[in-house]
Amino acid sequence: xxxxxxxxxxxxxxxxxxxxxxxxxxxxxxxxxxxxxxxxxxxxxxxxxxxxxxxxxxxxxxxxxxxxxxxxxxxxxxxxxxxxxxxxxxxxxxxxxxxxxxxxxxxxxxxxxxxxxxxxxxxxxxxxxxxxxxxxxxxxxxxxxxxxxxxxxxxxxxxxxxxxxxxxxxxxxxxxxxxxxxxxxxxxxxxxxxxxxxxxxxxxxxxxxxxxxxxxxxxxxxxxxxxxxxxxxxxxxxxxxxxxxxxxxxxxxxxxxxxxxxxxxxxxxxxxxx
Amino acid sequence: xxxxxxxxxxxxxxxxxxxxxxxxxxxxxxxxxxxxxxxxxxxxxxxxxxxxxxxxxxxxxxxxxxxxxxxxxxxxxxxxxxxxxxxxxxxxxxxxxxxxxxxxxxxxxxxxxxxxxxxxxxxxxxxxxxxxxxxxxxxxxxxxxxxxxxxxxxxxxxxxxxxxxxxxxxxxxxxxxxxxxxxxxxxxxxxxxxxxxxxxxxxxxxxxxxxxxxxxxxxxxxxxxxxxxxxxxxxxxxxxxxxxxxxxxxxxxxxxxxxxxxxxxxxxxxxxxxxxxxxxxxxxxxxxxxxxxxxxxxxxxxxxxxxxxxxxxxxxxxxxxxxxxxxxxxxxxxxxxxxxxxxxxxxxxxxxxxxxxxxxxxxxxxxxxxxxxxxxxxxxxxxxxxxxxxxxxxxxxxxxxxxxxxxxxxxxxxxxxxxxxxxxx
Numbered sequence: 001x002x003x004x005x006x007x008x009x010x011x012x013x014x015x016x017x018x019x020x021x022x023x024x025x026x027x028x029x030x031x032x033x034x035x036x037x038x039x040x041x042x043x044x045x046x047x048x049x050x051x052x053x054x055x056x057x058x059x060x061x062x063x064x065x066x067x068x069x070x071x072x073x074x075x076x077x078x079x080x081x082x083x084x085x086x087x088x089x090x091x092x093x094x095x096x097x098x099x100x101x102x103x104x105x106x107x108x109x110x111x112x113x114x115x116x117x118x119x120x121x122x123x124x125x126x127x128x129x130x131x132x133x134x135x136x137x138x139x140x141x142x143x144x145x146x147x148x149x150x151x152x153x154x155x156x157x158x159x160x161x162x163x164x165x166x167x168x169x170x171x172x173x174x175x176x177x178x179x180x181x182x183x184x185x186x187x188x189x190x191x192x193x194x195x196x197x198x199x200x201x202x203x204x205x206x207x208x209x210x211x212x213x214x215x216x217x218x219x220x221x222x223x224x225x226x227x228x229x230x231x232x233x234x235x236x237x238x239x240x241x242x243x244x245x246x247x248x249x250x251x252x253x254x255x256x257x258x259x260x261x262x263x264x265x266x267x268x269x270x271x272x273x274x
Numbered sequence: 275x276x277x278x279x280x281x282x283x284x285x286x287x288x289x290x291x292x293x294x295x296x297x298x299x300x301x302x303x304x305x306x307x308x309x310x311x312x313x314x315x316x317x318x319x320x321x322x323x324x325x326x327x328x329x330x331x332x333x334x335x336x337x338x339x340x341x342x343x344x345x346x347x348x349x350x351x352x353x354x355x356x357x358x359x360x361x362x363x364x365x366x367x368x369x370x371x372x373x374x375x376x377x378x379x380x381x382x383x384x385x386x387x388x389x390x391x392x393x394x395x396x397x398x399x400x401x402x403x404x405x406x407x408x409x410x411x412x413x414x415x416x417x418x419x420x421x422x423x424x425x426x427x428x429x430x431x432x433x434x435x436x437x438x439x440x441x442x443x444x445x446x447x448x449x450x451x452x453x454x455x456x457x458x459x460x461x462x463x464x465x466x467x468x469x470x471x472x473x474x475x476x477x478x479x480x481x482x483x484x485x486x487x488x489x490x491x492x493x494x495x496x497x498x499x500x501x502x503x504x505x506x507x508x509x510x511x512x513x514x515x516x517x518x519x520x521x522x523x524x525x526x527x528x529x530x531x532x533x534x535x536x537x538x539x540x541x542x543x544x545x546x547x548x549x550x551x552x553x554x555x556x557x558x559x560x561x562x563x564x565x566x567x568x569x570x571x572x573x574x575x576x577x578x579x580x581x582x583x584x585x586x587x588x589x590x591x592x593x594x595x596x597x598x599x600x601x602x603x604x605x606x607x608x609x610x611x612x613x614x615x616x617x618x619x620x621x622x623x624x625x626x627x628x629x630x631x632x633x634x635x636x637x638x639x640x641x642x643x644x645x646x647x648x649x650x651x652x653x654x655x656x657x658x659x660x661x662x663x664x665x666x667x668x669x670x671x672x673x674x675x676x677x678x679x680x681x682x683x684x685x686x687x688x689x690x691x692x693x694x695x696x697x698x699x
Contacts, residue, residue, distance in 0.1 A: 005373070005374055005375050005453075006371070006372070006373055007361070007370075007371075007372040007373075007376065008369070008370070008371055008372075009358065009359070009361060009364070009365065009369070009370040009372070010364075010365075010368075010369050010370075011364055011365050011366055011367050011368065011369075028401050028406055028407050029401045029402060031401075031407075032397060032398050032401040032402075036387060036390070036398055039389075039390065039394070040387055040389050040390065043389040044389070110384070110385070111384065111385050111402065112362070113362065114362070114380050114381045114384045115360070115362070115378065115380070115384050115385070115402050115403065116360050116361040116362055116376075116378070117402070268363070268364040269363075269364075271357065271362045271363040272288070272363055
C-alpha cells in the first residue's frame with residue numbers, strides 16, 4: 001500500500017516550498033533527468049563522451065603552448081600542463097554548470113508549463129550531470145600526475161571538499177540566474193560573456209602568486225579563487241591559503257540560501273511568464 | 275464516498291497586455307523605470323496591464339471514485355483550473371486540499387526527447403508523470419503492447435510517425451495509476467479506435483476506486499464517461515450536478531455560441547493586404563442568430579477589409595467538428611480586389627448538417643497563399659429542435675444528414691425471386 005498523501009494548494013507562500021521531502025520523493029525523476037542530460041548531450045556526435053575529456057585537455061594544450069611556452073607564466077613549481085589542467089578541470093565544470101543551470105528553466109519550459117514536480121530538481125540535475133563529467137575528467141588528472149611524477153600527499157583528502165564547495169557555489173549562482181532568466185532573457189545572453197571574463201579573473205591558467213601582494217585580498221573576493229587555489233594545493237601538496245578559502249566558503253554559504261529563497265519566491269510564477 | 279478533493283474559493287488573476295513587460299528584457303524595465311520611476315514602485319498600477327480573472331471564487335468537492343466532467347467554452351477557465359489542481363501554477367487566492375497522488379495529463383508525451391528511443395522515453399515520461407522506476411519496469415511490456423509499436427521500441431522517437439509518437443505517449447499515460455487522474459482534452463487526438471481504447475481505460479480506472487477529472491469539448495465522451503459535471507463560464511461555476519443537466523445547461527446557453535463575432539486584428543495588420551474583422555451567423559432570412567434549427571438554411575457573413583490591391587483573391591470558410599477536425603471547406607471564385615471594405619456571405623440551403631457546434635474557420639488568400647487565417651473565429655450552432663422537419667431525434671447522428679438514394683431489398687433466395695419478379699413487373 002502507498003502512504004497516504006495530502007496535498008494543500010494555497011496562494012500563500014512560505015519556506016515550505018523548498019520542501020526537502022518533496023524533492024526526495026521525486027528523486028527518481030532527478031535520476032532520469034541527469035541520465036537524460038548525459039545521454040542526450042553527445043548524441044549524434046562523432047567523439048561522443050570523449051568530449052568530456054577533450055574540452056579541458058585541448059584547452060590545456062593551447063594554454064601550455066601560449067602561456068607555458070611562449071609567455072613562460074610561472075606555475076608554482078608544478079609542470080605547466082599539469083598546473084593548467086588542474087585549474088581548467090574544475091573551471092570547465094564550474095562554467096559548464098553555471099551556463100547549463102542558468103538556461104535550464106527556460107530550456108525546460110515545455111515541462112514547467114505541463115507537469116508538476118519540484119522545480120529545484122531541474123537545476124540540481126544540471127549540476128549533477130556536470131559532476132559526472134568532472135569525475136571522468138578527473139581520471140585523466142590522476143594519469144597526468146603519474147606521468148609528471150607528482151606524488152600524492154595527505155592534502156589530497158581535501159580535494160573532495162573543494163569540489164563540493166565549487167558545486168554548491170555553482171548551484172547557488174545557477175539557481176539565482178535561472179530564476180531571473182525566466183523573466184529577463186538578458187541573463188542567458190550575458191552568461192557566456194560573464195564566464196569568459198570570470199575565467200581570466202581567476203587563477204586558472206596563471207597562479208595566485210602572480211597577482212601583486214596588495215591586490216590579493218581584493219582578488220580573493222572572487223569566490224572561485226580560494227576554491228581553485230585550494231584544489232591545487234590539495235593535489236600538489238602545497239600550503240592552503242586559508243583566508244581565501246574562508247571567503248569562498250562564506251560567499252557560498254550566504255549565496256546558496258539567498259538564491260534558494262529567491263528561486264522559490266519566483267517559482268510560483270514560472271509557469272505563467274516563462 | 276469520502277471527499278478526495280476540496281476546492282475552496284479559488285481565484286486566479288492574470289494581467290493581460292503586460293506580457294511584454296513581464297517576459298521582456300532588462301533594458302525595457304530600465305527604460306520604463308527611467309521614463310516613469312514610479313512604475314517600478316506602483317506594482318498594481320497600469321503598467322501591469324489589464325486585469326483578467328481567469329477563475330473567480332470557484333468552490334467544489336470531488337468524491338473518491340467519481341469521474342467529474344469539467345466543461346465550458348474556450349476561455350472559461352477550464353485549463354487554468356486544471357493547471358492549479360496539477361500544481362503547475364498557484365491560485366491568487368483560495369485553498370485546495372487533495373488526498374492522494376495526482377497524475378495530470380495536460381498533454382501527451384510531456385518531456386519526450388526526440389533523440390531518445392521509445393524505450394528510454396517510456397522511462398523518462400513515466401517518471402515525469404510520477405511513476406517510479408520499478409512501477410514502469412513492471413508495466414513496460416503492457417505499455418509497449420498497448421502502443422502497438424513493438425518493432426520500433428529501440429528507435430529514437432524523432433524517427434517515429436506522428437501516429438506512432440502519439441500512441442506511445444497515450445500508452446504511457448493510460449498506465450498511470452495515481453489516486454487522482456487529471457485529463458485535459460488529450461483524447462481529441464489519435465485515431466478513433468485508439469481513443470476508444472483510452473476511454474475504456476479511463477472508465478476502468480474509476481471502477482478501481484480512482485478519481486478522474488476530465489476536461490473536454492467532446493460532449494459525447496463527457497456524457498458517456500462522467501457522472502457529475504461542472505460548467506464554467508468566464509471563470510465562474512454556472513452549473514454543477516448530474517452531467518446530463520450540466521450538459522443541457524451548456525447547450526441551452528448556446529454552448530458559447532453568439533450571433534456576431536469580432537475577429538481580433540492580426541498583429542502585423544499593416545503589412546497584410548487585408549484582414550477579416552467580423553463574422554455573423556444568420557438564419558435563412560439574414561437575421562443574426564445564435565443557433566440554427568437542424569435542416570433550416572443558414573448563412574455566415576464575413577466582413578473584411580482590403581488595404582491594398584490584391585490579385586487572385588479567394589475568401590474561404592471552413593467548419594471544424596467538436597474534435598477540431600476540419601469537416602467542411604467552401605471557397606469563393608478567385609477575383610481581383612481594390613482596397614475597400616467588403617462582405618462575403620456563405621449561404622447553405624441544401625446540405626443538412628447534424629446537431630452540434632461547429633467551429634468556423636476564415637481564410638483570406640492570394641494566389642493560394644493565405645495571408646489571414648483564423649481558426650474558431652466563430653461558432654455555428656445547429657440546434658436539435660426543428661419545426662416541420664421529420665427527423666428521429668437528431669443527436670448521435672453523423673455530421674451530414676442528407677438523404678441519398680437508398681435501395682433496401684432482401685437477398686436470400688425467396689426474397690431474391692420475389693425481388694426479381696417485382697422488378698420484372
